[in-house]
Amino acid sequence: MTNWMQSDIEGRRAWTGGTDELSVTVVPELGAKAVSLLNRKTGREWLWSSGKPLGNRGFGSAFGDSDECGWDEMFPGIRACEYPEDPWRGEPVPDHGEAWTLAWSAAADERGLTCAVNGKRFPYALEKRYSFPDAHTLRIDYTAINHSAHPFSFLWAAHPLMRASEGMRLRVPDGLNEIEVAYSAQERLGGFGDKRPWPVAAQGIDLSVIEPDNGRSAEKYYFTGTLKEGWAELSDPSTGEAVEFRFPAEQVPYLAVWANYGGYDDHYHIAIEPATGRMDDLSYAMGRGEAATIAPGGRYAWHLELSVR
Template sequence: MGIGQWTIGEREGHAAWFGETEKLSLCVIPGLGSKVVSLANRSTNREWLWSSGKKLGNEGFASPFSSGDESGWDEMFPGINECSYPDEPWSGRRIPDHGEVWSLAWEASCTGSELRCKVEGVQFPYRLEKAYSFLSEDTLRIDYVVTNLSDSSFSFHWAAHPLLQGKEGMKLHVPEDLNEIEIAYSEGKRLGEFGDLTDWPLIEKDEGTVDLSILGAPDRSVADKYYFTGKLSVGWVRLSDPATGESLAMRFPEDKVPYLGIWANSGGYGGYNHFAIEPATGRMDDLNYAMRHHEAATVDGRGTYRWFLEITLT
């Protein structure tokens, strides 16, 4: 008998699966990209996921991410930025904004204490599956597997996209050897242009030294996406709230998920205030760029690629 339990219900008119232990709870909506719309610490009643306040939903496959609810935790696969696949036999096939799977309905089934979700590609021959289970009362585990349904090797970019409720003073903790970032996007070029490198966490600006590891106050000029340069030596990252002593930590296999991206938005995009920790199989959001720089994951023809995430709430 595993830890925790799952029940099926409804969230804003959508079929939803609710998983819980004594210390944490989550809600998954298979019909909306199998997104997680709630991840809460039951011991403190803290909801970690951010909501835009929009009605849950999207406008269907390949629709812009901004036309949907923009809330919670989506899966980004097989790319992030809209682009065309560069190599044969799928050269020129479009990868939509935020990938294919976030806007597709997934199949879901529950066996005991495990929830399984799966979906197949539209433009590309793959199957993406994930299984939710609980390692302990305070730790959620998600096991992922991509199956290549073709005879040709397939390169892809997967990243977790949990939009977390950002609060001034929260602190990002990463392995000590991470000290440089590459800019993917920065509103008003605050941190630089695409591909620029800069030190992390301290950077010098006209207004003085900025510590990127500490979330700042709401500021409509700030929206940054960056990746740490190089591959991770160890797969972990944590976001803490010194004001309450609470934290959200992630652990993942650095050989399969070797990169870490950060999305920090305190008003520069949409007037929203949220923060995303994005373990990733590739770098810099653009699959073309990642493939050219040999920083994309590849699954052999008829092969599989497996990884996991473990999320601990304290």
């Protein structure tokens, strides 16, 4: 059993739980975002901070106008768009979704820390429960519930902004050898929807190796097709440390990467983003049959495990 302790961070209530090897700190008021993922054995903080004060500008605001740090949940969309089907046709889906700007409830018990929120424009509930199945692993169990009498389609992606350093390595399952570009600063990898090989996308661009902070490059891409295995790893050869994500490919069939080497807001970080749909735009994903859907009155459950060494 993990003891969850409450504290104040910049005047906001936070919850911290962990083991002798790993801890996480969550701020429920700010979309139940994680602001710390700490390897207690080495002292390494994996989550990146922008240095801005914690907070956002409220529901529907742009992610770039927020603290832009830590680990947010993107749900029920990622890129701002409009829901394409009745009965919510034309309803705006905010930038990075709804959940990250809403205040969540939080309660700790013998099962872990449970955070929950209800949708604002759409009739869903989203819940996540943090627990530690072993000393070096954090598990998050997610459940999305559709409170309406109509099918509800959504995108979810984890958005853990990790501290980057030159030479770190990104490892993904064998057989993933092509990506599709969702965003590329100055179109270094091409425009939206362009495809490139993985890991060497072009001459001099090896996407599996973290680049230096060059002030120019920033990319978001998805691996094409659905996953057969749900995992990815970010490692630091200079220290031997690594963080590995594992998730069920049946419920979370896609994998994306956000790599920002100074080309967006002068930030330097990387995010491994397991996802239930592809290419960020919910309307686009629904049109391609690449969004998850919850039946009327139904629920959609998945989990994510994160291990450190």
